Amino acid sequence: MEKNVGGFDRVWRLVGGALLVVIGAAALVGAVAIGPVLAGVMVVLGAVFFVTGVLQRCVINRLLGLDTYRGDRTETTHTDEASMERPS
Structure with a gap:
């Protein structure tokens, strides 16, 4: 499960x-x-x-679609190598 608790929510x-x-x-x-x-x-x-604040993960937030975590999330994008080699 991804982190979904941060900011004021975590401090609280x-x-x-x-x-x-x-x-x-x-x-x-x-x-x-x-x-x-x-x-x-x-x-x-x-x-x-306290534990959800430390771990920055909350099942209830996930079920409700809430996300207060604003940390460094690296999104992986898959690029097809063949499409990069085609001329425009």
Whole structure:
């Protein structure tokens, strides 16, 4: 799968994902009172966001046709050698 996460989308996933994991983990140890189910969901979602930001690949973006990655993509073009040798 090609990279499809970049720019602000990637930064949001890295920062937001890390924050969700930290807050969810704090709730699981009792430092924040939000409930264990919500804390577990926050940890899992945060980890998914963070990993998709690091890998720059997201299945949901691919299914929706979204692409925020603007990196160096080299497109391979196949040129027929015989057509290059023909005079114009």
